[in-house]
Amino acid sequence: MSAGFSKVAIIGLGLQGGSIGLALREALPDLATTGYDRDAATRARAAERGLVGHVADSAGEAVAGADLVIFCVPLGAMAAAAEECAASLSPDALISDVGSSKVSVAEALGSVLPNHAIIPAHPVAGTENSGPDAGFASLFRGRWCIITPPEGADEALVARLSALWEAMGAKVELMDAAHHDRVLAVTSHLPHLIAYTIVGTASDLEEVTQSEVIKYSAGGFRDFTRIAASDPTMWRDVFLSNKGAVLEMLQRFTEDLTALQRAIRVGDGEQLFDHFTRTRAIRRSIIEQGQDVAQANFGRDAS
Amino acid sequence: MSAGFSKVAIIGLGLQGGSIGLALREALPDLATTGYDRDAATRARAAERGLVGHVADSAGEAVAGADLVIFCVPLGAMAAAAEECAASLSPDALISDVGSSKVSVAEALGSVLPNHAIIPAHPVAGTENSGPDAGFASLFRGRWCIITPPEGADEALVARLSALWEAMGAKVELMDAAHHDRVLAVTSHLPHLIAYTIVGTASDLEEVTQSEVIKYSAGGFRDFTRIAASDPTMWRDVFLSNKGAVLEMLQRFTEDLTALQRAIRVGDGEQLFDHFTRTRAIRRSIIEQGQDVAQANFGRDAS
Numbered sequence: 145m146s147a148g149f150s151k152v153a154i155i156g157l158g159l160q161g162g163s164i165g166l167a168l169r170e171a172l173p174d175l176a177t178t179g180y181d182r183d184a185a186t187r188a189r190a191a192e193r194g195l196v197g198h199v200a201d202s203a204g205e206a207v208a209g210a211d212l213v214i215f216c217v218p219l220g221a222m223a224a225a226a227e228e229c230a231a232s233l234s235p236d237a238l239i240s241d242v243g244s245s246k247v248s249v250a251e252a253l254g255s256v257l258p259n260h261a262i263i264p265a266h267p268v269a270g271t272e273n274s275g276p277d278a279g280f281a282s283l284f285r286g287r288w289c290i291i292t293p294p295e296g297a298d299e300a301l302v303a304r305l306s307a308l309w310e311a312m313g314a315k316v317e318l319m320d321a322a323h324h325d326r327v328l329a330v331t332s333h334l335p336h337l338i339a340y341t342i343v344g345t346a347s348d349l350e351e352v353t354q355s356e357v358i359k360y361s362a363g364g365f366r367d368f369t370r371i372a373a374s375d376p377t378m379w380r381d382v383f384l385s386n387k388g389a390v391l392e393m394l395q396r397f398t399e400d401l402t403a404l405q406r407a408i409r410v411g412d413g414e415q416l417f418d419h420f421t422r423t424r425a426i427r428r429s430i431i432e433q434g435q436d437v438a439q440a441n442f443g444r445d446a447s
Numbered sequence: 448m449s450a451g452f453s454k455v456a457i458i459g460l461g462l463q464g465g466s467i468g469l470a471l472r473e474a475l476p477d478l479a480t481t482g483y484d485r486d487a488a489t490r491a492r493a494a495e496r497g498l499v500g501h502v503a504d505s506a507g508e509a510v511a512g513a514d515l516v517i518f519c520v521p522l523g524a525m526a527a528a529a530e531e532c533a534a535s536l537s538p539d540a541l542i543s544d545v546g547s548s549k550v551s552v553a554e555a556l557g558s559v560l561p562n563h564a565i566i567p568a569h570p571v572a573g574t575e576n577s578g579p580d581a582g583f584a585s586l587f588r589g590r591w592c593i594i595t596p597p598e599g600a601d602e603a604l605v606a607r608l609s610a611l612w613e614a615m616g617a618k619v620e621l622m623d624a625a626h627h628d629r630v631l632a633v634t635s636h637l638p639h640l641i642a643y644t645i646v647g648t649a650s651d652l653e654e655v656t657q658s659e660v661i662k663y664s665a666g667g668f669r670d671f672t673r674i675a676a677s678d679p680t681m682w683r684d685v686f687l688s689n690k691g692a693v694l695e696m697l698q699r700f701t702e703d704l705t706a707l708q709r710a711i712r713v714g715d716g717e718q719l720f721d722h723f724t725r726t727r728a729i730r731r732s733i734i735e736q737g738q739d740v741a742q743a744n745f746g747r748d749a750s
Contacts, residue, residue, distance in 0.1 A: 220716075244666075268663045272730070287665055317662075327659050330649045332666025337711075338641055339667075341704045343726040345696070346633045348703070356630050358732045359620075360571045362590055363547075363635025364642075366739045367670050373730035376723035383711045383719055394708055397648045398701075404644055405697055408686045413523075416686055420679035423646040427575070427676035429661045436669045 148304035149238075151176040153210035155203055155225050157190040158375070159270060160242045161216030162279025165196040167312035170281045180206035181276070182225075189276040204232035212308070214265075215241040215253070219381035222249055226256040233260065238301055240265050244328060244378070245386035246292040246321035254294075261298060263305050265291045266324065267314055268332070274375035285313035286434055292321040329389035333382055334397060337390065339371035340379070451607035452541075454479040456513035458506055458528050460493040461678070462573060463545045464519030465582025468499040470615035473584045483509035484579070485528075492579040507535035515611070517568075518544040518556070522684035525552055529559040536563065541604055543568050547631060547681070548689035549595040549624035557597075564601060566608050568594045569627065570617055571635070577678035588616030589737055595624040632692035636685055637700060640693065642674035643682070 179196035191199040200206035239262040243249040269287035289309040306316040407415040482499035494502040503509035510532045542565040546552040572590035592612040609619040710718040
């Protein structure tokens, strides 16, 4: 029994695709895994690391005979990747992905593969690294994987896909695609946009040199650069594909920032203190629910 | 030889004061260390942990006979703490601190202790934890300590204070106080303000529940909550005491954010990609210069 699938094809062998391959090989050794990446160097490295059982030379070869195909490419490349596979897909192959916004992915894959069952998924796990060397088998362990089945999706298929993610150590949650896009806009997309912005702001200063910014980054800036080191192609596509929700969350953020800015300008210490106290509770809950570790991380030496 | 001092008094025994005490006791066992905190529970805990050689019952008792007094209290409490010590200070005691903004500290301490040598300092190191249990001896190891001597400061005193910080493992940099305040506004103060803001924004959403925000925080939000868990009193005082520089950096940040917001709205993928690529280089430099570790940190399980 391999969680209801006999052969899983992974299209795109970067951080996500590579981690899925490694996690499946570790958790379900009997499950056949194939993979393909349009970049030849990535394919070579994927084969060296054994990210999947077999690295194919074409997308078509990778998906031939697969009963599950997981697209792990940037959102903007989903449709093209699906087209590359279309002719070789078995008609009963389940189509899924790991994209960070779900409404647009469902549309992109659905337009190319109108006759296939498509059940999008989004593992809420990642690192600031990308490429075929970034993946590791435990990436999804204890993390949430949000599956967004379209209306009328085959419940048996949803159950099989859920079981596969649980086999990789993930906790599965079913969610409406549009709601997913709003939740992730605030928990992931907005934080990345903010981090990318502030790192750019700091590097553009004239009177404060970039070497000073780097030297004294341990005061907090450092942790933003970590997020701002994430894959540029992936994130460009995230913001373009989840534009509506991101812009709305950004508007709310800007209003709140303006309020704190005013509190600083007028010297309203009480408002600042109240706000800063409130945000502490959220942190505690995240640690209690196992989504982060309590170990002090600003002082890396403490670890 | 104890780095040129025979007795160091630490006023305020939280993360910074406690770490200084532990670092000094480890690095310079012959150096006498005393400490005081106005909070009785903190004093008791400090004595249990042995943060300093002797925890005094009053500020005056702590500083009596000390040739160096380091104020490790929130910026807004510096003047009051100095007043508590004034009567018991030996006239040749060097006065220093660890405050995160330096122009205002120099003014606050100078107004209370006009006849003492005052050489402010700021170790650029910390964690999201606070209180007497948060300190550890290696907090300053490999981190920068910025010393901001006033004009005409005694170079011998500056050298002795620098040597003490180097004994704790810090790398010392001398800087003009006003320039320090601008550098830290962008590398530390603005990042904290942004993090506090976005955590507040997320917790105020109606259609996305707070439990969803917490559940899916591993997508990036998590790392902001870490910063936003820092001590509220300390940060209220930082923003009020470094108001000018913080508001200026905030203005630049807002302009940059608006530009990216527009790029998303009009679908300018090229501008987004170029910006996101540029910010990666900064991250690399920070790791190369030892101010952070390269180990993937989003995927905490990887560590």
